[in-house]
Amino acid sequence: MEKVLTRNIVPDKGPTDMVAYEANGGYSGLRKAMSGMSPDDCREVVSQSNLRGRGGAGFPTGMKWSFVPMGDKCTPGHKYLVCNADEMEPGTFKDRLLMEYDPHQLIEGMILSAYCIGADLSYIFIRGEYVVAIERLREALAECYAKGYLGENIMGSGYKLDMYVHPSAGRYICGEETALINALEGKRANPRAKPPFPQVSGLWGRPTIVNNVETLCNIPHIIDRGADWFKGLGVGEDAGTKLFGVSGRVKNPGCWELPMGTPVREILENHAGGMQDGLQLKGFLPGGGSTDFLTQDHLDLAMDYNVIGKAGSRMGTGTMIILDDQTCPVGMVLNLIRFFAHESCGFCTPCRDGLPWSRQVLEDIENGRGKAEDLDTLEYQINYIGAIGNTHCALAPGAMEPLQSALKYFREDFERHISGGRCPYHSGVGA
Amino acid sequence: MSDTRIIQTDLSSVLTVEEIAEIDHELVHIPYKSGAAIDALKIVQKARGWVSDECLQAIAKHLEMSSEELEGVATFYNLIYRRPVGDKVILFCDSVSCWINGCDDIKQAISDKLGVDYGETTNDNAYTLLPVPCLGACDRAPVMMVGDELVTNLNNEVVETLFASGKSGGKQ
Numbered sequence: 187m188e189k190v191l192t193r194n195i196v197p198d199k200g201p202t203d204m205v206a207y208e209a210n211g212g213y214s215g216l217r218k219a220m221s222g223m224s225p226d227d228c229r230e231v232v233s234q235s236n237l238r239g240r241g242g243a244g245f246p247t248g249m250k251w252s253f254v255p256m257g258d259k260c261t262p263g264h265k266y267l268v269c270n271a272d273e274m275e276p277g278t279f280k281d282r283l284l285m286e287y288d289p290h291q292l293i294e295g296m297i298l299s300a301y302c303i304g305a306d307l308s309y310i311f312i313r314g315e316y317v318v319a320i321e322r323l324r325e326a327l328a329e330c331y332a333k334g335y336l337g338e339n340i341m342g343s344g345y346k347l348d349m350y351v352h353p354s355a356g357r358y359i360c361g362e363e364t365a366l367i368n369a370l371e372g373k374r375a376n377p378r379a380k381p382p383f384p385q386v387s388g389l390w391g392r393p394t395i396v397n398n399v400e401t402l403c404n405i406p407h408i409i410d411r412g413a414d415w416f417k418g419l420g421v422g423e424d425a426g427t428k429l430f431g432v433s434g435r436v437k438n439p440g441c442w443e444l445p446m447g448t449p450v451r452e453i454l455e456n457h458a459g460g461m462q463d464g465l466q467l468k469g470f471l472p473g474g475g476s477t478d479f480l481t482q483d484h485l486d487l488a489m490d491y492n493v494i495g496k497a498g499s500r501m502g503t504g505t506m507i508i509l510d511d512q513t514c515p516v517g518m519v520l521n522l523i524r525f526f527a528h529e530s531c532g533f534c535t536p537c538r539d540g541l542p543w544s545r546q547v548l549e550d551i552e553n554g555r556g557k558a559e560d561l562d563t564l565e566y567q568i569n570y571i572g573a574i575g576n577t578h579c580a581l582a583p584g585a586m587e588p589l590q591s592a593l594k595y596f597r598e599d600f601e602r603h604i605s606g607g608r609c610p611y612h613s614g615v616g617a
Numbered sequence: 618m619s620d621t622r623i624i625q626t627d628l629s630s631v632l633t634v635e636e637i638a639e640i641d642h643e644l645v646h647i648p649y650k651s652g653a654a655i656d657a658l659k660i661v662q663k664a665r666g667w668v669s670d671e672c673l674q675a676i677a678k679h680l681e682m683s684s685e686e687l688e689g690v691a692t693f694y695n696l697i698y699r700r701p702v703g704d705k706v707i708l709f710c711d712s713v714s715c716w717i718n719g720c721d722d723i724k725q726a727i728s729d730k731l732g733v734d735y736g737e738t739t740n741d742n743a744y745t746l747l748p749v750p751c752l753g754a755c756d757r758a759p760v761m762m763v764g765d766e767l768v769t770n771l772n773n774e775v776v777e778t779l780f781a782s783g784k785s786g787g788k789q
């Protein structure tokens with residue numbers, strides 16, 4: 187398969203600098219755009235490519251951009267492009283790789299995306315713990331300014347763009363795009379009500395686009411090689427390639443660039459090497475900690491947004507977390523709910539008070555103090571906290587996804603905890 | 618109320634000239650002074666390790682915001698420290714992939730070795746132990762950061778070598 191996003195990534199060789207990036211065709215997408223394509227032309231190619239956001243929700247990128255007011259429809263002032271490099275979704279480890287080893291690819295993607303929406307300022311909002319990526323991005327930005335790829339009159343086109351790396355001060359909720367905007371404004375990172383959508387009123391009340399790292403890394407290639415080429419990369423319904431990851435107790439955990447629509451089984455068996463000896467697959471979260479469990483019955487599904495959606499889960503970030511038959515499903519869900527309860531921003535009641543309640547019930551069950559009616563309580567919480575519209579943002583409904591699907595597929599495990607008065611996995615023996 | 622507190626101490630000399638210059642540099646691309654709140658907290662924390670009450674009030678004054686509002690910002694973010702921390706902060710990942718790979722036992726081993734639990738600093742001030750959301754290195758779980766360094770594939774031997782100087786004990 188042709189590598190696109192990772193073609194410059196050879197971790198042993200270290201990061202790709204300007205010289206190496208350009209030697210391998212880098213910045214030719216930007217050169218093409220700056221020498222004759224209008225922002226509308228570029229956006230049209232991205233729309234045609236069917237690129238969908240890689241940050242978790244899979245929203246079509248071209249459509250998202252089309253809501254930004256352009257030309258004289260926009261009041262005078264700044265427009266912003268923000269890269270979401272907050273990557274804290276449990277089990278997600280793809281953006282780190284893209285930024286540490288090929289920072290120029292992201293920067294080129296950002297310049298092009300900013301051009302498409304007419305932005306003049308852009309930020310890479312990156313979690314503070316990614317110290318290596320922060321340093322390499324800053325070095326790459328300096329190289330870009332030195333070559334005239336950023337700043338005034340980029341490549342002589344008259345287009346002007348400045349770009350800053352903005353390390354975050356922490357908290358998972360900063361990854362939610364409106365919370366991220368508040369964090370960029372120096373405030374507490376509570377999400378904002380929508381509408382107005384950031385495309386119209388975002389950072390400092392100005393039109394703003396927030397895109398995921400991986401989404402943006404696709405843009406140079408789409409502009410350079412066209413929409414049809416990009417669509418042809420997928421083997422199923424969706425376009426392009428994707429970084430798929432596997433973590434958990436498999437033989438070879440890792441992250442690989444594969445065609446969109448690659449079957450789960452292929453990722454798990456051919457790339458992750460299958461389960462570690464003596465372990466069986468019990469279930470998996472297809473795309474990070476806030477996606478619903480799927481099981482062995484779903485191994486032949488294609489990793490496409492709609493296919494995984496129809497099976498009752500979400501593609502999310504495309505990085506799978508594997509549950510094996512000797513790891514306690516209740517313990518795993520408890521770990522996730524504990525995370526989400528801790529990371530709640532505290533703005534709305536079902537999340538702030540509901541998630542700790544779910545955590546308490548799960549702790550009771552896991553520690554052998556569970557009662558039969560606890561399962562009804564969990565169902566009640568799922569219906570209440572999980573309903574879209576009951577909470578101010580998607581954190582709380584996302585938290586309910588692994589819980590509701592665990593209750594559906596692994597209900598017996600919950601019941602055995604309650605009837606036996608202890609965790610049946612605690613000795614490390616599953617059956 | 619904040620004003621009376623601010624008047625009580627002379628805040629003009631709390632921040633260094635360099636710190637103020639660095640904060641003002643951030644203001645160039647920010648339309649309101651308070652917009653640099655997080656940047657300013659981080660700038661001040663960089664050399665001092667943490668943000669004291671005095672520093673917080675001085676930053677608030679410099680950014681023309683109330684110290685209460687800045688305190689609300691400072692306490693929201695887990696990488697802004699409002700209490701002193703050790704020379705190195707250990708950010709221990711306890712999220713799901715690390716949990717599946719046995720991070721609870723590793724955490725226990727570190728706690729035993731250093732004599733500290735989450736939120737505590739060793740007596741010799743070498744380390745503060747804190748939990749952190751998923752560090753995005755799940756293929757190399759369990760992982761943690763020690764200062765700026767990512768340490769992967771943790772097991773008892775790795776812990777043993779890293780903290781070889783042994784138990785320093787103590788709580789704060």
Ligand SMILES: Cc1cc2nc3c(=O)[nH]c(=O)nc-3n(C[C@H](O)[C@H](O)[C@H](O)COP(=O)(O)O)c2cc1C
Nearest residue numbers: 239240241270272273274361362363397398401580
């Ligand atoms: C609680 C929460 C956390 C999120 N964290 C991230 C994140 O770390 N990185 C990311 O790209 N998107 C994250 N998102 C999704 C963003 O809100 C947004 O949809 C995404 O950045 C859009 O980019 P895309 O259109 O390129 O996918 C998060 C959403 C929620 C609700």
Ligand code: SF4
Nearest residue numbers: 531533534537578579
């Ligand atoms: S759902 Fe949770 S994280 Fe989202 S706004 Fe409400 S309290 Fe904050």
